[in-house]
Amino acid sequence: MNDQKEKIIIGFDMDGVIVNNTQPKIRLAKALGFKLLPEQTPSEIISKHLPLLVLRELQRNLYDNIETALTTPLMRGARGVLTAVKKSGFPYFLISRRRIPHIAQGILKKHGLWPYFFDEDNAFFVLEPEDKDVKAAQLGVTHYIDDEVGVISKLNSVKCRFLFDQFNIFSHQPHYTKVTSWAEVKKRLFG
Ligand SMILES: [Mg+2]
Incomplete structure (x- = not known):
C-alpha cells in the first residue's frame, strides 16, 4: 500500500513571492x-x-x-502555478506578515486572487517570523515558500523550505532549497 501520494500541504508568503514589490x-x-x-x-x-x-x-x-x-503587480508565473496547485487538490495557505490585512486582500482582489485562491479560511496574517512557524505547524504545512532567509530560518516545523530568490543573489544553504521563479516552484512541487 505504498502507492499513496506523498501528503503535501503548501504555504505561501505574499510579498516577494506572490506579489512583486x-x-x-x-x-x-x-x-x-x-x-x-x-x-x-x-x-x-x-x-x-x-x-x-x-x-x-x-x-x-x-x-x-x-x-x-494597489499598483503592486503579481510575480510573473504566480497565477499559473496557483491554478495548478488549486487543481491538484493539495491544501494550500497564505501566511503573511502584512500588518493591515485588508490592504493585502485588496491587492489580491485586484488581481483576481481573492477570493478565488485565497479567502478568510486559508489566509493568515501574523506578526513575527516565529509566528509563521507556529501557524505553519498548526496547519501541518510541509512545503513553504518565502523570499526572506531570516524567515525561512525560523520555520523549523516545515520539512521542505524554499527560498524564492528572483534575482539569484542569496547563497545556497542546507536548510532551504533556492528557487528563482514560479516555473521552478512548479517543478519542485509537481516534478
Ligand atoms: Mg516576503
Whole structure:
C-alpha cells in the first residue's frame, strides 16, 4: 500500500513571492531621492542601500497606503502555478506578515486572487517570523515558500523550505532549497 501520494500541504508568503514589490520600491525610493537597482530591492538587502528613515517611509507607503499598494503587480508565473496547485487538490495557505490585512486582500482582489485562491479560511496574517512557524505547524504545512532567509530560518516545523530568490543573489544553504521563479516552484512541487 505504498502507492499513496506523498501528503503535501503548501504555504505561501505574499510579498516577494506572490506579489512583486520591485518596481513599486524603485518608484518610491526615487520619489524620496534614492536610486535603487532591482537586485537592491529584496527586503533583506534594501536596508543596505537606504537610510533607515527613508526605508521606513518607503515601507509605510508600500504596505499601508492603499493607493500605492494597489499598483503592486503579481510575480510573473504566480497565477499559473496557483491554478495548478488549486487543481491538484493539495491544501494550500497564505501566511503573511502584512500588518493591515485588508490592504493585502485588496491587492489580491485586484488581481483576481481573492477570493478565488485565497479567502478568510486559508489566509493568515501574523506578526513575527516565529509566528509563521507556529501557524505553519498548526496547519501541518510541509512545503513553504518565502523570499526572506531570516524567515525561512525560523520555520523549523516545515520539512521542505524554499527560498524564492528572483534575482539569484542569496547563497545556497542546507536548510532551504533556492528557487528563482514560479516555473521552478512548479517543478519542485509537481516534478
Ligand atoms: Mg516576503
